[in-house]
Amino acid sequence: MRYVCVLLISLSGLLLSGQSVGPNPPSELQVLQSREIQLAKQEIERVTDLVNAGALPRIRLEEAEQKLADAQDEVILSRTLYGEMPVKNLTEEMADEMVAAAQRRVERQTKKIEETQKLITQGVLPQVAINPLQDELQMRTMNLNLAHSRAKLMGELIALNRYELSMKALQAATHVEPYTDYTMHSMVHYSGNGMLLGTNDLHQLETSFAKRFEHPLPISADGQTATHNVLGFDHRGRVDVAVNPTDPEGMWLRHYLEAKGVPYYAFMRAIPGKATGAHIHIGPGSMKLHNAD
Structure with a gap:
């Protein structure tokens, strides 16, 4: 013993x-x-x-x-x-x-x-x-x-x-630092690696967001939608998230994307012909659709 x-x-x-x-x-x-x-x-x-x-x-x-x-x-x-x-x-x-x-x-x-x-x-x-x-x-x-x-x-x-x-x-x-000058702009663009967000990457983002804020990631558009057809944009492979880029959730999301090199557009308000309201567009910019005729 x-x-x-x-x-x-x-x-x-x-x-x-x-x-x-x-x-x-x-x-x-x-x-x-x-x-x-x-x-x-x-x-x-x-x-x-x-x-x-x-x-x-x-x-x-x-x-x-x-x-x-x-x-x-x-x-x-x-x-x-x-x-x-x-x-x-x-x-x-x-x-x-x-x-x-x-x-x-x-x-x-x-x-x-x-x-x-x-x-x-x-x-x-x-x-x-x-x-x-x-x-x-x-x-x-x-x-x-x-x-x-x-x-x-x-x-x-x-x-x-x-x-x-x-x-x-x-x-x-993904540490969020206070931003004081972002509200002065209508849109902020981060070019990142220029690549689209993959399915697995989106799942990881949703999981991380839910753990941080205890509710699902508010995705307003995943790929092409009727709204994007009306605006004339090819939104395939892109994701829109209904968060204000200057709010804590929006700022966290922007830092998360930047940490992984994912490009995004952060719209602070509605912009005629581009955005119907404040949101974060994940992915490269949407190309203009061309009519078949």
């Missing part, structure tokens, strides 16, 4: 460690683990020499290698499963590494129990020799289950962090 309390604390710590922290000196546990790995490597060198000399069976070398691998995986779990870290430092690769390390430790312990059981069956070891191994397997299995749970939590926190960052970027791109 050496890491259970630490683990329960660190799981809640994931939710609280959103702020960056400075580098900390190695903990006592990290120092001990580093020392354990170093000793395991030295033991492999010693056993290798003895195996090559014929003084020890090769199985002893395999046991030493398994002990080193166990120690290395324990370091991974100490960093990812038992430890705390800021949410912004979490990655999917880290979660995968954590689960894989816990899984390997379970598999090694299971293999060790199987080998010990064979020796017990052969009468080489007493039955009680398997008890501590089973206790260790139970602990490792519990850690594997906790690793899966924490990996799921890490995935949710990573997704939440990415969403918050994307929302901050969108808010920065």
Whole structure:
């Protein structure tokens, strides 16, 4: 049970460690683990020499290698499963590494129990020799289950962090600054990239607008309409939105379009032959229709 309390604390710590922290000196546990790995490597060198000399069976070398691998995986779990870290430092690769390390430790312990059981069956070891191994397997299995749970939590926190960052970027791109001179003009034109608004782009705009103002985007014309036929304009691929360009909704829409390079015409009032009232025309200017005759 050496890491259970630490683990329960660190799981809640994931939710609280959103702020960056400075580098900390190695903990006592990290120092001990580093020392354990170093000793395991030295033991492999010693056993290798003895195996090559014929003084020890090769199985002893395999046991030493398994002990080193166990120690290395324990370091991974100490960093990812038992430890705390800021949410912004979490990655999917880290979660995968954590689960894989816990899984390997379970598999090694299971293999060790199987080998010990064979020796017990052969009468080489007493039955009680398997008890501590089973206790260790139970602990490792519990850690594997906790690793899966924490990996799921890490995935949710990573997704939440990415969403918050994307929302901050969108808010920065569509931030509305006060305009005092726009009311002096009847129309404002933003040329942008000169491209028409695609269907997916329009859906994204409608979603963003609804989230911001809690009501649908007031589209007054999507493509060609009878009004545009009367005015003699080819309005295909263009969208008209019934908002005043100087109101908060209109100013937000203009900033949104500018952030994405979408061209628009912002009409402050009705203009004979061009606009029947205040609105924002999304897309390049409408071309004049030509009669078939």
